[in-house]
Amino acid sequence: MAIEIAPSLNVFGELLLPCNEDPITGFFRDGCCNTNGDDIGSHTVCIEVSRTFLEYSRFKGNDLSTPVPEFGFPGLKHGDRWCLCAQRWLEAYHQDMAPRVHLMRTHQKATEVIPLALLKQFAVDLN
Numbered sequence: 001m002a003i004e005i006a007p008s009l010n011v012f013g014e015l016l017l018p019c020n021e022d023p024i025t026g027f028f029r030d031g032c033c034n035t036n037g038d039d040i041g042s043h044t045v046c047i048e049v050s051r052t053f054l055e056y057s058r059f060k061g062n063d064l065s066t067p068v069p070e071f072g073f074p075g076l077k078h079g080d081r082w083c084l085c086a087q088r089w090l091e092a093y094h095q096d097m098a099p100r101v102h103l104m105r106t107h108q109k110a111t112e113v114i115p116l117a118l119l120k121q122f123a124v125d126l127n
Helices: 051-059 086-094 108-112 116-121
Strands: 043-048 081-085
Touching: 043 086, 043 108, 051 086, 081 086, 086 108, 108 116
Parallel strands: none
Antiparallel strands: 043 081
């Protein structure tokens, strides 16, 4: 049985670009911030990882910097891109800890949680 995936479109309704393949990211571990109904956390926001955000995330109970070899996870470092849960990004925003965002690599479903105008304020890829 094939897994149903929401259309791979970014926040502008265009083709969703890959977020990262090293380390591999995404709910489906396909390198993209693709999603479907099984993705309870909505791993749809492609962020640029910062040291500040890694510390914030660790403090909130989600240590993204420590490697977990048994799951093939090398740990994230400053400058990596990662598909983050939309609600976690919004929570970080309210704590003045939101990381920068790659809009062309962020799934349109993220805008169901985060207004596009707010994401644009943190965009890495807008001129």
